[in-house]
Amino acid sequence: MDVKPEVNGGVKEEKHNRPPPVIDGPTNPMVTPLLNDLYQFTMAYAYWKAGKHKERAVFDLYFRKNPFGGEYTVFAGLEECIRFIANFKLSKEEIAFVRESLSPTCEDAFFDYLEGIDCSDVEVYAIAEGSVVFPKIPLMRVEGPVAVVQLLETPYVNLINYASLVTTNAARHRFVAGKSKLLLEFGLRRAQGPDGGIGASRYCYMGGFDATSNCAAGKIFGIPLRGTHSHAFVSSFMGTDEIIDKSLKSHDGSQVCEDFVGASQTWLSKIKRLSILKGVFGETNQSELAAFISYALAFPDNFLALVDTYDVMKSGVPNFCAVALALNDLGYKARGIRLDSGDLAYLSCETRKFFQTIETEFVIPGFGKTGITASNDLNEETLDALNKQAKLFIYFEFLTSGHEVDAFGIGTYLVTCYAQAALGCVFKLVEINNQPRIKLSEDVSKVSIPCKKRSFRLYGKEGYALLDIMSGENEPPPKVGERILCRHPFNESKRAYVVPQRVEELLKCYWPGTTDKKREELPTLEQNRERVGKQLEQMRPDHMRRLNPTPYKVSVTAKLYDFIHFLWLNEAPVGELQ
């Protein structure tokens, strides 16, 4: 693999005039035009056969319901969509495969047509990546020859769905954890496949995590990496006799401790003799002590120990403190411990007390604040419960204390979006040949909103977003200070007048096709991450809360409302009662 770290969102050269900019291909080389449902190719053939393939069509990409029982979603995946469209080209080999997969009666000329297509005459308008978004509002509006745009549906929906879902999940975790906690994404091993893992690391960082354990994601996206050791490392040691090279240079290089093993053991005896700790622990596990000493010898600047291989309070924490104090004598500051099982709140509080005892008894300023990381099957709910210091139910035990965790390592529930493993983005035809189109359904929430549209976010006096409104493309946009009637798209009785203090147009041009429109630059991952944070701050808190959040309103203009219902009546078949 030769995936280069992204620079400026994958854009190598930036030119706003023709020729089109050179943009790297998708991060995952498996994202090709064949990453597609077969029916996109059968439809392309049927459009071609009917002579309709060049008809100009407009498709909206949107979702119908916010995930995780919440009232907001964070939009992500746009950069990959633009990388895809910028490099869209079917290879001869891919076309040969499509030919095999379609009917033998398909005409040769169609495959010549397929060979010629690219996305140079496709236009993509989208909401900025990292924005807070809502149901029904188009995240992307894709316009171009119907057969070509049809071939974008599956890859686009695939690239947006999981990216937005996991970014939203990460943002929700950040929201409940609060700003002060360190959030680490540790999900690679449980992710849904290799790039489920790589994607998760990227988008969790965008959603507000601080670092990942995933080296590939660190290399490709420049995300900070974190990680120390596992239980296997601890149990791989038999005892301190194994350690051959026992010497450690002090932090400032001025002295060498020739027997760091002995130094750690001496500290362990001192801790053990503290009368205040009598009864807390007896003999600690010697393989564990050997593992901690070895890890400290390898990384004296970055000593963080996993303390639950044998017993947290009877072995892991005392062993850690012994090594940390030996390091302290050499001018190193230990990073802390990691808890990976048991009652995290209780164990973190007990550990904190132990650290504070060490600080007091041995007069080691700051030792009481040594870091505590927790990492056992955490999710939004357990984080919330821990942080509310509420009654907490972990492993069938109730407790009522708070917790002393500084950093959370979160894996499975975060990256697989366990609470809701899919977002339902769809890609619907809304106009063809300048004719608005609608898709009906007995389920009103599945009726599509026709017309090539614009969308606006209206802000109120306090700076919060009030609602989003969609209008037909040629309607005059809402103006600051003007009274606007905002209607629910399908519910006649739901409507409101709004006087916006600020109006933000949501859809921007990310791929201008053959038009002269300026192309929005693709921000870096870091910029997208900042955007997520700022966008969430602009939302009224009642939309954001975990329990019973207020739904954010999504509306259409009066004119668009009337048109939707005119078209609906026009297309719905009329029954014949006898």
Added chain:
Amino acid sequence: MDVKPEVNGGVKEEKHNRPPPVIDGPTNPMVTPLLNDLYQFTMAYAYWKAGKHKERAVFDLYFRKNPFGGEYTVFAGLEECIRFIANFKLSKEEIAFVRESLSPTCEDAFFDYLEGIDCSDVEVYAIAEGSVVFPKIPLMRVEGPVAVVQLLETPYVNLINYASLVTTNAARHRFVAGKSKLLLEFGLRRAQGPDGGIGASRYCYMGGFDATSNCAAGKIFGIPLRGTHSHAFVSSFMGTDEIIDKSLKSHDGSQVCEDFVGASQTWLSKIKRLSILKGVFGETNQSELAAFISYALAFPDNFLALVDTYDVMKSGVPNFCAVALALNDLGYKARGIRLDSGDLAYLSCETRKFFQTIETEFVIPGFGKTGITASNDLNEETLDALNKQAKLFIYFEFLTSGHEVDAFGIGTYLVTCYAQAALGCVFKLVEINNQPRIKLSEDVSKVSIPCKKRSFRLYGKEGYALLDIMSGENEPPPKVGERILCRHPFNESKRAYVVPQRVEELLKCYWPGTTDKKREELPTLEQNRERVGKQLEQMRPDHMRRLNPTPYKVSVTAKLYDFIHFLWLNEAPVGELQ
């Protein structure tokens, strides 16, 4: 991308003597040694620094709990693990990145060591891919230099977890659907990222699905493809006037229908005039009719129409029948319809009645049996409910009829494993330098089973599997007809004597390292798929049922039991009560 269709499980040349076989790399080129948690590299350094890196270690890969509330799991992902190990090599660029990510104090010689490592002295024993497997029993046993095997943990667990989870999910869907139904995987757009989609298609096929919509998976793995058209295709048409080329040659080429549009319209009028259908429908939607005719003109041999864009019974089904009858006149047999919304059981029954009326009234033998595919947010539960003809709750309506669906297109719930989005495979050190190792935990289910082990499946008189048993490597294997004491690994009181009629050794050698062991060949996807089917048939039905399945017993020999508990006592710290 240049991913070649797999031949014989990706094995290009097959030689059992040195040099090692040439095996293709992982299907996804993003699967490299950097697809790893950082802590595998920090540990590798700490092992190296302690001079332990070449110590021979044995790790077990296993899971602790079956997914989806069931009592079985299907093992998948092994081929990718072998492809990974066969090509394991860190590039200079990757090593440079690891160096950047570790501490600046790390010694240069370590990075020279990293450059030299491969997996030629690693041994991998595994259960055959596509086998039914159970908690605690090692799916893979990986032995080799501790620092190298440590670097396999994250990629291996990543490659096995989702593969096994989604194969199990597919097998469960097949189980409830029954053998006669066609199962189509339509999940690409909702999958967790691009290769979440590609992996899902591959492993759903392995688990018993018949085809996929995913072209990339079709090309890479040779899975049959299915797909026709979407709502967008239907709504892209305005009316039949659009259709320019109206001619269609008959199936046998003997005649040409010059006006297939007119022929379809004539049939629509005839259907409408049937007194038995009076009141069922009036004017059908003309854009839909135009779309169906166009699709039939493009694929007369493969006409399958999505009938719910406007109204299934008032428009979609009559329009379909009109086009199908016009095709029938030319010797073509229409494939059928697809339902993608509403009450699938009810609509399928109404459609079947409609088809049967056409068969009877126009004397078209077989028309009543025209195919009905359903594809709206289906999952194991809705399939089960449909197939049991039980009271079914879809879209807030109760109904009590059966259904007439022949084929199911399943997406979101299948590929994202919505009911349980992760399997918890772990990779635990069980022996190092011939010393058995244990990982303790306050949660007994998290205590690891020490020792390099063998595992056996014991079969009873009726041919069903009775239980799995683990033994120490050097114990004599269980023998047919001999009474064996099988003990629960942690629960003293749970034990049973078993006299097996057949004994199957579970772990086979897939990567012999430097030993002379014969390497098991990697079966093709098709062979793995067959294995899944056969394995599930060998399970006693009460282990397989959806509701309250009987747990399958997993045990250890008496000798291993005693050793586990000796080691446990030995490693657990002893408290000091005062």
